[in-house]
Amino acid sequence: MRVDSIADPAxxxxxxxxxxxxxxxxxxxFSILAAADEDRTTARWLALLHGVVxxxxxxxxxxxxxxxxxGTLAEFDDARAALEWAGVLHGLSEAERDASPGxxxxxxxxxxxxxxVIVDGNRIFGDAVNMAARLQEYCVPGGTLLSAEAAAMxxxxxxxxxxxxxxxxxxxxxxxxxxxSLDPRRSVEVPLPPAPGHLPSLAVxxxxxxxADxxxxxxxxxxxxxxxxxxxxxxxxxxVAPDSARMFAGQDLTPQxxxxxxxxxxxxxxxxxxxxxxxxxxxxxxxxxxxxxLWSERIEAAGHEIFHLQEHAxxxxxxxxxxxxxxxxxxDAMRKRPESLTAYDHVLRGLHLMAASDRASxxxxxxxxxxxxEEDPSFxxxxxxxxxxxxxxxxxxxxxxxxxDAASVxxxxxxxxxxxxGNALALAVIGHNTAYLRRDPETALGFFDQALExxxxxxxxxxxxxxxxxxxxxxxxxxxxxxxxxRLSPYDPLGYYQHHFLSIAHYAAGELDAAEHExxxxxxxxxxxxxxxxxxxxxxxxxxxADEARGAARRLMALEPxxxxxxxxxxxxxxxxxxxxxxxxxxxxxxxLPA
Numbered sequence: 001m002r003v004d005s006i007a008d009p010a011x012x013x014x015x016x017x018x019x020x021x022x023x024x025x026x027x028x029x030f031s032i033l034a035a036a037d038e039d040r041t042t043a044r045w046l047a048l049l050h051g052v053v054x055x056x057x058x059x060x061x062x063x064x065x066x067x068x069x070x071g072t073l074a075e076f077d078d079a080r081a082a083l084e085w086a087g088v089l090h091g092l093s094e095a096e097r098d099a100s101p102g103x104x105x106x107x108x109x110x111x112x113x114x115x116x117v118i119v120d121g122n123r124i125f126g127d128a129v130n131m132a133a134r135l136q137e138y139c140v141p142g143g144t145l146l147s148a149e150a151a152a153m154x155x156x157x158x159x160x161x162x163x164x165x166x167x168x169x170x171x172x173x174x175x176x177x178x179x180x181s182l183d184p185r186r187s188v189e190v191p192l193p194p195a196p197g198h199l200p201s202l203a204v205x206x207x208x209x210x211x212a213d214x215x216x217x218x219x220x221x222x223x224x225x226x227x228x229x230x231x232x233x234x235x236x237x238x239x240v241a242p243d244s245a246r247m248f249a250g251q252d253l254t255p256q257x258x259x260x261x262x263x264x265x266x267x268x269x270x271x272x273x274x275x276x277x278x279x280x281x282x283x284x285x286x287x288x289x290x291x292x293x294l295w296s297e298r299i300e301a302a303g304h305e306i307f308h309l310q311e312h313a314x315x316x317x318x319x320x321x322x323x324x325x326x327x328x329x330x331x332d333a334m335r336k337r338p339e340s341l342t343a344y345d346h347v348l349r350g351l352h353l354m355a356a357s358d359r360a361s362x363x364x365x366x367x368x369x370x371x372x373x374e375e376d377p378s379f380x381x382x383x384x385x386x387x388x389x390x391x392x393x394x395x396x397x398x399x400x401x402x403x404x405d406a407a408s409v410x411x412x413x414x415x416x417x418x419x420x421x422g423n424a425l426a427l428a429v430i431g432h433n434t435a436y437l438r439r440d441p442e443t444a445l446g447f448f449d450q451a452l453e454x455x456x457x458x459x460x461x462x463x464x465x466x467x468x469x470x471x472x473x474x475x476x477x478x479x480x481x482x483x484x485x486x487r488l489s490p491y492d493p494l495g496y497y498q499h500h501f502l503s504i505a506h507y508a509a510g511e512l513d514a515a516e517h518e519x520x521x522x523x524x525x526x527x528x529x530x531x532x533x534x535x536x537x538x539x540x541x542x543x544x545x546a547d548e549a550r551g552a553a554r555r556l557m558a559l560e561p562x563x564x565x566x567x568x569x570x571x572x573x574x575x576x577x578x579x580x581x582x583x584x585x586x587x588x589x590x591x592x593l594p595a
Contacts (some may be wrong), residue, residue: 237322
């Protein structure tokens with residue numbers, strides 16, 4: 001190996017540099033293997049290290065520079081020798097698996113980079129070493145990743161079948177590095193990590209560019225990054241970082257294999273194809289355990305609409321994925337025995353019961369959410385949903401202690417935010433009840449701004465914000481917000497609530513026909529929701545349909561026997577716009593409600 005000396009300006013002994021090929025090998029899932037049987041795993045690895053890994057490097061003219069746990073740094077004169085060493089390690093995995101069929105496999109991912117290294121005795125340093133270590137994070141288990149510099153030292157035959165991953169951003173390094181992946185020729189099993197926390201786990205794979213137009217790569221990448229950000233903001237899923245899934249760029253593999261490699265339950269995959277001046281995007285959600293397709297979406301855009309395609313695609317994906325995974329997880333939870341339910345299982349059962357139109361089921365939802373909080377006091381989601389439960393209890397006319405429920409709304413939402421400051425659900429519930437219970441819609445808008453900044457595609461934040469805008473007399477804007485909430489979650493279990501808010505928005509805008517229609521849909525979804533009957537009584541009275549208005553008023557009185565218009569106006573009227581306040585009070589009286 002040729003060594004060059006570089007004068008040290010401090011006057012110490014000169015630094016030495018030399019050109020080298022650096023290989024970094026990492027054992028996939030070593031910590032998982034060690035957690036299962038630390039002594040046996042360590043013994044297996046040390047036997048491989050001293051029996052094969054170190055001797056193979058020496059035979060190929062290289063040396064092992066450092067071993068840190070499950071990571072091995074090797075130095076060679078050229079990339080060809082480093083690649084041959086990588087082949088020995090991958091073959092070692094297969095041989096070791098065949099020799100010990102009862103043990104979990106030891107599988108390597110290896111990165112090779114060529115560059116200049118700083119030499120200090122037996123140690124080497126520099127960017128080239130750091131790049132090799134960082135590159136292996138993108139490597140497929142059982143595969144070898146080549147930097148462009150290392151690939152340039154190989155023949156076309158040695159690079160045959162390599163996938164170009166493009167320029168990869170490397171952690172803690174200032175520049176991206178182009179890399180190629182030499183994938184394993186057959187599926188490689190790796191140990192799965194434990195389930196991450198309470199939540200369902202999801203990976204969004206890179207979308208395949210099916211049209212070979214490089215302009216579409218940027219669109220595909222942008223859609224994936226926006227989807228991940230939006231889904232993560234929902235706080236209902238554990239989302240694998242996009243860099244972790246990027247190892248599969250350009251690779252045609254089954255969702256089950258990707259799920260197993262990344263240690264997740266659900267996988268989103270798909271592709272982008274240019275059709276004339278437009279684009280066609282196909283996406284699907286797959287259960288990585290069973291292979292079942294849970295959801296799919298085809299999105300097409302004409303040439304002049306491509307600018308808006310990304311936003312539309314992200315909204316459709318979020319609207320399809322979150323409910324589909326929630327439904328699948330609920331089915332799993334409903335199959336479990338009560339004593340085996342996790343905190344997340346209790347949340348799912350609670351959400352299912354919150355949407356019920358009978359009082360007994362609704363009350364049982366509270367028990368599940370409280371149990372989830374007891375099971376895991378650090379889990380923000382049940383506190384946020386229980387806060388919303390108290391809000392629904394007041395709005396539905398089922399509260400026996402309005403002040404107590406109101407206090408619980410804010411106490412629980414703030415607990416959720418103390419555990420998870422960006423929880424969009426908790427922020428939206430605080431915003432809605434700041435307007436509805438505290439009658440301060442201007443302050444409420446600030447909470448909605450925070451909720452939508454944390455999660456721009458939060459259906460519940462868009463829906464709840466519409467009511468606050470209605471209270472301020474901004475009916476048309478309220479309709480847009482409620483409509484977007486409905487589009488983002490078209491099959492929401494609390495769908496009656498969404499249509500109720502659309503009804504309020506149309507009433508505030510003076511659109512009585514649309515208001516009545518949405519009110520009827522809301523009542524059809526939950527006939528025991530007092531607020532919907534109150535709104536419908538006012539709408540029908542405003543439309544001059546006195547008999548129907550009195551019928552709606554009677555249904556309201558059956559749910560809230562003590563209701564009176566003066567008391568409602570003095571203590572509960574949410575409308576703050578003076579014209580709307582007067583109109584709503586007048587319409588309630590015209591419906592025959594007690595004055």
